[in-house]
Amino acid sequence: MAFMLQCPSCEQEGLDPRHSLxxxxxxxxxxxxxxxxxxxxxxxERVQACGAVDFFCNSCNNLVSKRSARFVITKVA
Ligand SMILES: [Zn+2]
Ligand SMILES: [Zn+2]
Structure with missing residues (x-):
């Protein structure tokens, strides 16, 4: 199953970290x-590799998996 983030509104794992929105x-x-x-x-930065999305840090020059990245989640009206 895909890795999902916890939604701040309903506290269920309903957010897909592959999308910025x-x-x-x-x-x-x-x-x-x-x-x-x-x-x-x-x-x-989001990077696409073999169909999966990972993240890349330009400062550390390091690939970061979506499981170890820290997400700031902001509600959009
Ligand atoms: Zn929700
Ligand atoms: Zn970094």
Whole structure:
């Protein structure tokens, strides 16, 4: 099963970290997802590799998996 993030509105795992704008599959609220580096806290770039999306930190020059990235989740009106 795909890795999903917990939605701040309904607290279910309904947000897909592959998209910078994601709609909760449970409560249908919209959120912007920004991935941050766990090492330097810089904003990560999305990189597509073999159909999967991972994140890349330009400061650390490091690939960061979506499981270790820190997500800032902001509700979009
Ligand atoms: Zn939700
Ligand atoms: Zn970094």
């Amino acid at each position: 994601s709609q909760c599959t449970v409560c249908k609220d919209n959120f912007s997802l920004e991935a941050h580096c766990p090492q330097c806290d810089g904003v990560l």
